[in-house]
């Protein structure tokens with residue numbers, strides 16, 4: 188089964204060129220060429236205006252941006268197909284600087300939680316404000332009802348049609364592609380997904396408790412202990428976030444992961460979520476991956492894939508650097524921790 192990664196060429200000075208893979212058929216779009224805004228649905232050729240209808244804080248540095256097509260146009264088929272089998276992104280334009288960055292739509296809330304209705308055309312993005320980051324800082328400064336221009340979709344990779352098992356290593360906002368994969372896997376009968384999500388601070392995943400019962404107890408105790416070591420001001424900040432988020436004391440993303448788990452129960456062997464928090468001295472370890480490689484019978488049919496998504500350093504640590512070859516970003520050889528492990532036939536893809 189083949190993967191079809193898109194290629195994103197991003198020279199630093201504001202040019203952004205996307206060579207789309209598979210569904211987007213290898214066409215090249217050059218940001219530096221004049222682009223026209225169109226009042227139609229999302230498309231890869233021109234920026235389409237959306238309205239920022241809601242900005243929901245997730246932590247002190249990240250928020251979910253809900254964007255609604257200004258024209259009320261329906262999603263193109265490429266988006267509908269994208270939700271079924273791929274990891275995909277959109278680009279957002281910073282109009283003053285004329286630069287664009289990629290962001291990964293979260294699954295529609297109504298697709299995660301049955302009965303929770305939201306406009307199906309809304310695009311939701313989890314965006315972290317990078318310190319000194321041009322586009323993310325610009326976006327975080329925008330008030331609700333602002334116009335934001337989007338272009339896409341861009342396919343980052345396609346899931347093999349026979350995919351049965353996924354181990355997803357996500358760092359920080361790498362959770363967004365993980366949620367895309369989780370909702371796609373929820374449609375695949377008998378599939379199984381292990382999601383290992385690492386964050387620097389607990390505020391990104393308040394109330395997130397890993398699925399395994401034994402380690403739950405340990406994590407719980409450790410969390411309580413670490414909380415007791417934190418300063419009062421941090422506790423107060425955490426409390427405000429908890430109050431903002433939910434009566435049950437769970438962060439927004441944690442609640443959505445719970446809902447995805449619930450949804451995956453119907454047809455699959457389930458979605459397991461494991462939380463790791465740096466300041467609590469809980470890091471993903473090789474053994475956490477190794478024990479999930481062999482859980483299922485080796486003769487079981489279907490593709491088994493390890494996906495790694497997050498900041499550059501996170502991807503490099505786990506799977507080695509992605510490379511630039513002839514002006515194109517490519518997977519590069521498997522390196523890092525996974526490169527030194529016996530992966531028992533599992534394939535690795537760096538997002």
Ligand SMILES: Cc1cc2nc3c(=O)[nH]c(=O)nc-3n(C[C@H](O)[C@H](O)[C@H](O)COP(=O)(O)OP(=O)(O)OC[C@H]3O[C@@H](n4cnc5c(N)ncnc54)[C@H](O)[C@@H]3O)c2cc1C
Nearest residue numbers: 288289290291313314315317318319320321322323360363
């Ligand atoms: C396919 C894809 C999907 C993505 N999905 C998401 C997503 O869902 N959510 C999300 O939050 N992000 C996502 N990203 C990352 C996103 O595209 C941006 O890279 C991110 O928001 C930072 O962009 P920026 O313009 O704010 O920062 P930039 O201006 O690009 O700066 C990035 C960092 O580099 C530092 N920096 C800038 N210039 C210099 C310099 N000259 N020397 C040294 N340091 C410098 C800045 O201080 C900052 O910390 C995705 C990226 C890709 C490729």
